[in-house]
Amino acid sequence: xxxxxxxxxxxxxxxxxxxxxxxxxxxxxxxxxxxxxxxxxxxxxxxxxxxxxxxxxxxxxxxxxxxxxxxxxxxxxxxxxxxxxxxxxxxxxxxxxxxxxxxxxxxxxxxxxxxxxxxxxxxxxxxxxxxxxxxxxxxxxxxxxxxxxxxxxxxxxxxxxxxxxxxxxxxxxxxxxxxxxxxxxxxxxxxxxxxxxxxxxxxxxxxxxxxxxxxxxxxxx
Numbered sequence: 001x002x003x004x005x006x007x008x009x010x011x012x013x014x015x016x017x018x019x020x021x022x023x024x025x026x027x028x029x030x031x032x033x034x035x036x037x038x039x040x041x042x043x044x045x046x047x048x049x050x051x052x053x054x055x056x057x058x059x060x061x062x063x064x065x066x067x068x069x070x071x072x073x074x075x076x077x078x079x080x081x082x083x084x085x086x087x088x089x090x091x092x093x094x095x096x097x098x099x100x101x102x103x104x105x106x107x108x109x110x111x112x113x114x115x116x117x118x119x120x121x122x123x124x125x126x127x128x129x130x131x132x133x134x135x136x137x138x139x140x141x142x143x144x145x146x147x148x149x150x151x152x153x154x155x156x157x158x159x160x161x162x163x164x165x166x167x168x169x170x171x172x173x174x175x176x177x178x179x180x181x182x183x184x185x186x187x188x189x190x191x192x193x194x195x196x197x198x199x200x201x202x203x204x205x206x207x208x209x210x211x212x213x214x215x216x217x218x219x220x221x
Contacts, residue, residue: 013072021069027098036122037103037114044074044095047104047133052076054097061101065090074098105130106137 003009013024026043027050034040044050044067051061057079066075073092080088105111111130115123 018069021072025067025069025072025074025095027095027100029103030099030101033100033103038117039114042100042103042114044098044100045104045107045110047106048100049102050074050076051099051101052079052093052097053099055093057091057093068092104133106133 003012016024023043026041028041029037029039030051044064046064046067048064049061050064052058060076060079062077062079064074065077067073068075071092072094074095075090075092079091079093081091082088103110103114105114105126111126115126118126
């Protein structure tokens with residue numbers, strides 16, 4: 001059901017299921033891609049190189065960092081906004097303001113869709129390009145892992161230096177028989193002195209006598 005009313009159109013866009021929203025996050029292809037694949041537009045995917053055609057970031061060309069299907073919005077590398085507190089956040093753009101200059105061909109399902117109705121020469125070209133992209137991704141992953149490992153190695157000695165060294169406990173020296181006898185005698189003397197001491201008298205607090213107020217009649221007498 002299609003409606004002319006803009007309110008109903010917005011409601012349909014907002015409440016649409018994800019499989020429909022995914023198709024709507026699409027952008028036009030550049031002329032060279034249009035002639036190669038015989039497609040006017042394609043759905044934007046993470047890893048596609050994209051050029052901004054409208055807005056304050058017009059002319060910026062970089063890879064897609066994230067695709068938010070629920071909000072139908074795309075985040076591009078290098079496009080950021082500064083908040084009031086000074087922190088930087090990725091600026092989200094609508095896919096209709098973008099132009100795809102290079103497709104991400106690492107997904108085999110996407111390749112199959114693009115290769116439909118094409119000659120064998122173009123299919124081989126697409127497969128070669130896909131292999132190169134896969135190799136680049138693997139190299140980037142290895143580089144990221146190496147950087148992470150190097151950072152971990154640098155952090156370990158700093159943490160170990162902060163940990164205080166445990167002091168070794170010295171073993172207690174054993175006391176001789178003479179010292180033990182002296183200690184026993186001292187404890188016996190203390191117990192005897194306590195027994196000889198007279199018991200303490202309990203102090204009873206005296207409460208002051210209650211003063212009775214005389215009645216007015218007694219005064220007259």
